[in-house]
Amino acid sequence: GACCSYRLRDALHPLWQSPLTIPGGTRQSPINIQWRDSVYDPFLKPLKISYDPTTCLHIWNNGYSFLVEFDDSADRSIIIGGPLENQYRLKQFHFHWGAVNDWGSEHTVDCKFYPAELHLVHWNAVEYLSFEEAVMEGNGLAVIGVFLKLGARHEGLQTLVDALPAVRHKDTVIEFDVFDPSCLLPSCPDYWTYAGSLTTPPLTESVTWIIKKKPIEVDEDQLEAFRTLLFTSHGEEERRMVDNFRPLQPLMDRTVRSSFR
Ligand SMILES: NS(=O)(=O)c1c(F)c(F)c(S(=O)(=O)CCO)c(N[C@H]2CCc3ccccc32)c1F
Numbered sequence: 001g002a003c004c005s006y007r008l009r010d011a012l013h014p015l016w017q018s019p020l021t022i023p024g025g026t027r028q029s030p031i032n033i034q035w036r037d038s039v040y041d042p043f044l045k046p047l048k049i050s051y052d053p054t055t056c057l058h059i060w061n062n063g064y065s066f067l068v069e070f071d072d073s074a075d076r077s078i079i080i081g082g083p084l085e086n087q088y089r090l091k092q093f094h095f096h097w098g099a100v101n102d103w104g105s106e107h108t109v110d111c112k113f114y115p116a117e118l119h120l121v122h123w124n125a126v127e128y129l130s131f132e133e134a135v136m137e138g139n140g141l142a143v144i145g146v147f148l149k150l151g152a153r154h155e156g157l158q159t160l161v162d163a164l165p166a167v168r169h170k171d172t173v174i175e176f177d178v179f180d181p182s183c184l185l186p187s188c189p190d191y192w193t194y195a196g197s198l199t200t201p202p203l204t205e206s207v208t209w210i211i212k213k214k215p216i217e218v219d220e221d222q223l224e225a226f227r228t229l230l231f232t233s234h235g236e237e238e239r240r241m242v243d244n245f246r247p248l249q250p251l252m253d254r255t256v257r258s259s260f261r
């Protein structure tokens with residue numbers, strides 16, 4: 001591939017305890033986005049995002065990442081438009097990050113890693129009855145990816161960071177009842193989009209990825225706070241939760257489209 005070898009891609013990757021690409025997988029994620037190979041699609045609509053902050057439920061550490069989960073029992077926090085044929089409901093958001101600032105994101109742009117990446121996971125509640133059902137369908141999920149870069153302190157993120165000590169160990173959870181994830185989105189509407197997969201088990205090829213072109217800025221202390229989390233439960237030997245990103249997967253027969261020239 002352009003910037004990465006896939007020699008190891010069929011090896012078992014320690015973190016995800018499963019083959020890096022599911023046998024016969026043709027649309028696995030994450031990928032490198034080669035800017036000059038992306039194709040502007042004038043028919044892509046603007047992405048419309050409307051989140052109800054009171055649908056926020058809790059933050060928990062599930063041993064992969066820390067995630068903020070939402071009440072998805074009605075169409076209260078949804079996205080529509082962009083590359084999507086239907087309306088999708090917000091289920092949760094989580095992050096991926098590195099042990100150091102040189103890497104941590106799942107997707108790369110022209111082979112450049114960002115120190116972290118935010119994923120807002122949505123499911124197609126128009127065609128499917130549950131998230132679990134949608135996870136198995138080609139158009140079941142839509143994940144918005146936002147790169148985090150080192151810079152100014154992010155005030156909206158700080159409310160999340162302040163809660164992290166309470167979910168330091170795997171399987172700890174705290175109530176988090178009002179949060180508007182829109183504050184974590186860059187103001188620039190530009191994005192890339194491609195057909196891909198979950199990057200954690202079950203790795204199903206059910207995700208329409210929408211990757212924002214512009215990163216948001218967070219400061220060093222905020223990234224360091226992510227790195228104080230643990231993969232391990234209370235009483236286990238502590239292992240710091242870092243480098244929780246999947247290796248790059250081959251593009252195969254896919255085109256990345258851009259919403260911008
Ligand atoms: N990078 S990603 O967007 O592919 C992605 C993750 F990276 C990730 F870590 C998780 S998870 O919930 O923390 C772990 C469960 O697989 C999910 N959660 C999804 C995947 C499967 C599943 C099942 C129930 C609820 C949420 C999820 C996820 F969609």
Ligand SMILES: [Zn+2]
Nearest residue numbers: 094096119199
């Ligand atoms: Zn993710």
